[in-house]
Amino acid sequence: xxxxxxxxxxxxxxEQVTPLVKQFTLRRVDGGPFPPFSGGCHxxxxxxxxxxxxxxxxxxxxxxxxxxxxxxAVRRHxxxxxxxxxxxxxxxxxxxxxxxxxxxLFPLAKLARKHVFVAGGVGITPILAMVDDLRSTSxxxxxxxxxxxxxxxxxxxxxxxxxGNRVHLYYGSHGxxxxxxxxxxxxxxxxxIYTCGAEQMVAAVAQAAKAAGWTDSHVHxxxxxxxxxxxxxxxxxxxxxxxxxxxxxxxxxxxxxAVGVDAPYLCRGGVCGQCETEVLELEGxxxxxxxxxxxxxxxxxxxxxxxxxxxxxxxxxxxR
Amino acid sequence: MLVTAIRxxxxxxxxxxxxxGTFHLLVxxxxxxxxxxxxxxKMPRGADAQVLYAAESRSGVDRSEPLSAFGAVQCRxxxxxxxxxxxxxQVLSTCFMGTRLYVAGSESFIGSxxxxxxxxxxxxxxxxxxxxxxxxxRVYCIHCKTSQENVTTNVVRCAGCERHLxxxxxxxxxLAAYMGxxxxxxxxxxxxxxxxxxx
Amino acid sequence: MAIAFKPDETFRDDFTYRNSPQAIGRFPxxxxxxxxxxxxxxxxxxxxxxxxxxxxxxxxxxxxVAECRExxxxxATTPDRFLALPHMMPAQWDALELIASSLSRDYxxxxxxxxxxxxxxxxxxxxxxxxxxxxxxxxxxxxxPLEYITRQAQGDFCLLxxxxxxxxxxxxxxxxxxxxxxxxxxxxxxxxxxxxVPLAAELGVFDRALxxxxxxxxxxxxxxxxxxxxxxxxxxxxPEQSPHWAPDRGAVTPxxxxxxxHLRVELQALWRLPRSxxxxxxxxxxxxxxxxxxxxxxxxRRTHRVLKSLxxxxxxxxGLVRYRDTLVDWLxxxxxxxxxxxxxxxx
Numbered sequence: 001x002x003x004x005x006x007x008x009x010x011x012x013x014x015e016q017v018t019p020l021v022k023q024f025t026l027r028r029v030d031g032g033p034f035p036p037f038s039g040g041c042h043x044x045x046x047x048x049x050x051x052x053x054x055x056x057x058x059x060x061x062x063x064x065x066x067x068x069x070x071x072x073a074v075r076r077h078x079x080x081x082x083x084x085x086x087x088x089x090x091x092x093x094x095x096x097x098x099x100x101x102x103x104x105l106f107p108l109a110k111l112a113r114k115h116v117f118v119a120g121g122v123g124i125t126p127i128l129a130m131v132d133d134l135r136s137t138s139x140x141x142x143x144x145x146x147x148x149x150x151x152x153x154x155x156x157x158x159x160x161x162x163x164g165n166r167v168h169l170y171y172g173s174h175g176x177x178x179x180x181x182x183x184x185x186x187x188x189x190x191x192x193i194y195t196c197g198a199e200q201m202v203a204a205v206a207q208a209a210k211a212a213g214w215t216d217s218h219v220h221x222x223x224x225x226x227x228x229x230x231x232x233x234x235x236x237x238x239x240x241x242x243x244x245x246x247x248x249x250x251x252x253x254x255x256x257x258a259v260g261v262d263a264p265y266l267c268r269g270g271v272c273g274q275c276e277t278e279v280l281e282l283e284g285x286x287x288x289x290x291x292x293x294x295x296x297x298x299x300x301x302x303x304x305x306x307x308x309x310x311x312x313x314x315x316x317x318x319x320r
Numbered sequence: 321m322l323v324t325a326i327r328x329x330x331x332x333x334x335x336x337x338x339x340x341g342t343f344h345l346l347v348x349x350x351x352x353x354x355x356x357x358x359x360x361x362k363m364p365r366g367a368d369a370q371v372l373y374a375a376e377s378r379s380g381v382d383r384s385e386p387l388s389a390f391g392a393v394q395c396r397x398x399x400x401x402x403x404x405x406x407x408x409x410q411v412l413s414t415c416f417m418g419t420r421l422y423v424a425g426s427e428s429f430i431g432s433x434x435x436x437x438x439x440x441x442x443x444x445x446x447x448x449x450x451x452x453x454x455x456x457x458r459v460y461c462i463h464c465k466t467s468q469e470n471v472t473t474n475v476v477r478c479a480g481c482e483r484h485l486x487x488x489x490x491x492x493x494x495l496a497a498y499m500g501x502x503x504x505x506x507x508x509x510x511x512x513x514x515x516x517x518x519x
Numbered sequence: 520m521a522i523a524f525k526p527d528e529t530f531r532d533d534f535t536y537r538n539s540p541q542a543i544g545r546f547p548x549x550x551x552x553x554x555x556x557x558x559x560x561x562x563x564x565x566x567x568x569x570x571x572x573x574x575x576x577x578x579x580x581x582x583x584v585a586e587c588r589e590x591x592x593x594x595a596t597t598p599d600r601f602l603a604l605p606h607m608m609p610a611q612w613d614a615l616e617l618i619a620s621s622l623s624r625d626y627x628x629x630x631x632x633x634x635x636x637x638x639x640x641x642x643x644x645x646x647x648x649x650x651x652x653x654x655x656x657x658x659x660x661x662x663x664p665l666e667y668i669t670r671q672a673q674g675d676f677c678l679l680x681x682x683x684x685x686x687x688x689x690x691x692x693x694x695x696x697x698x699x700x701x702x703x704x705x706x707x708x709x710x711x712x713x714x715x716v717p718l719a720a721e722l723g724v725f726d727r728a729l730x731x732x733x734x735x736x737x738x739x740x741x742x743x744x745x746x747x748x749x750x751x752x753x754x755x756x757x758p759e760q761s762p763h764w765a766p767d768r769g770a771v772t773p774x775x776x777x778x779x780x781h782l783r784v785e786l787q788a789l790w791r792l793p794r795s796x797x798x799x800x801x802x803x804x805x806x807x808x809x810x811x812x813x814x815x816x817x818x819x820r821r822t823h824r825v826l827k828s829l830x831x832x833x834x835x836x837x838g839l840v841r842y843r844d845t846l847v848d849w850l851x852x853x854x855x856x857x858x859x860x861x862x863x864x865x866x
Contacts, residue, residue, distance in 0.1 A: 218417065
């Protein structure tokens, strides 16, 4: 996305839907309709804070056919770069933000004979839109949704009210856990499984599916890695001729953008490959936090994904 | 006359046990029976497997006996390819995720099996195929939309409309056949030299 | 902009199709240099020069009405020119929206799309049509959405589903294709349907193009040009129809080369679609006779040089072998050896 193509929006509603999660309803400043989208899409939300700009990807949770507004849900993270804290503490009705065009890195498989969704916490958001898309098809589906406790299951109850016993809710506080072995067992041929939530849960689902003989083409994971914080370091951008300091709570990509260097990106979550950057010089180690580079590429340390990865080094020169 | 070299031909391999799967469905015809036997030898003891086999074959190769006699594996024998394909459809409707499909036989047989498997959204990483026996092709005439079996030459007379067809290497998995286009469209009566296809 | 439609032009039988001087001037000449080889020549499909064929995302020109009639004739005689696999219905509606809204926005004197929620009204003045339908409800349209709207658009259109790391040709309208069969290729993926193209695969063209297209985003369409040659201004050169057009390749003589041989350029554009996440692939066909082509001296010189130096595999694949020598000799008369400037524009 080019930064000048974001759509100006205004926050029309803010709802504390669970103790940790706020839902934001966004309308276009120009009053026009949003682009329609496909379930599983995310948008990059641009937030202008004091002295810094956040660009965070959030899944669109509303009906893809509703073009009057976009809805996202943000879980508060107290540690981290501060984007979610900004959304919770500084953004209210009337706040102006920008959103990029919807991008789908987590689409439904159109030829699936059955869809199984497994989600935890705020990972339910893309699935809300995907389930809405499935209304117009006859493919069977089921959802297994785990939350900390009943006070966190706003979205789960809504889905169960609308969809009955296709929706299975699990409360951690009641000792209910996902029996992944049972979920992946005895599913008919052509079933696809989609998982979104904490890294641990996503990895567990992938592992359970593999153990039950599912192949990669039928297992879909939404695993946005929020750019982890880390030690501060400096980077020299060879083409731009500028040296940038990367503080702990800012990602490499954000710091590059902050000095006006236009670096390509798409998902900002370490999964799509768009921001791949060549490492020209390195004295130290790269800290790879992405899900894009191969093991060999990580070991070779000639490439880095600046949206989520960092370095512990005395010298780093990138081809930007 | 142009005989264009094209590269969208299917690629086959030797069947190997895919132990990431939990159920192994072996389907074969004619000389494909040898490939299934080799595969069964490589399967670990106790692997959950089932064999569907048709003796029908151009070459007359029939491995019904050794396949039936192979211990610890359920084996069902059918007289014709059509019946084994119909049975496969019924079996797949009861299979679960974790199934691996292994197909051995002529290219036409593999193609017909592939059409059934596609209906169950069985993807490339869940299936293997090994082509056995002759290089005979099923050819689809794009002019009259009929298919004919056992074509071993590069030019063939269409059984449906009698045009002479150039048999291209361009293959459709949806139609499970190679493309047949009128061979003398440019100069009626002028055909390329007819050659036997060896591979 | 006023378009002088030529509704009675024909692309078969008596071949009355001709380009006006304006149409010649805006022809998408494809050769940027005096030699040609396949490359990943994808560029952003952004608005081009005014009055050019790149000005709007979908171009309507003087041949519009005649081409729609030609398409209707093809569909009446060979209905499998439009095919769609069942899972592509949402993509068909996306495509209808994109094509109708483009035409309505860019040619308001000819087309009008009015939307009231899901109740849409579509007016097509050149074809004399006015239809109301409910967007998303197939029962309210006379035929499937992609067929409905592409009967009213120039060029072929394909819908590509994205899955399993590839793009799949799962629906299409093809009545002006250059020797490929929609019925045969339906359901193939990007690598498979390009199977017959020589050399490009070894050059890595398709791998890079596929990787790029998998990341195609809403609002950022791309385009490229493809070219071949056709005898007579015949749009329908599908392989099914080869008995009709293939013999013409033997009819070229020094006396008629200027009239008969046509440069056939495809302006291909690709858009990401919103609700289906599929890709719309348009293949817009422009034809120009050699006589018309050489009225632009640079184009005459360059076409001569490109054809003279073209790789034999490309000559073969593009079907030029039979008349290539006759054509090259004819074009030599328009090539005085003067250097040509880079790029496709006239000197």
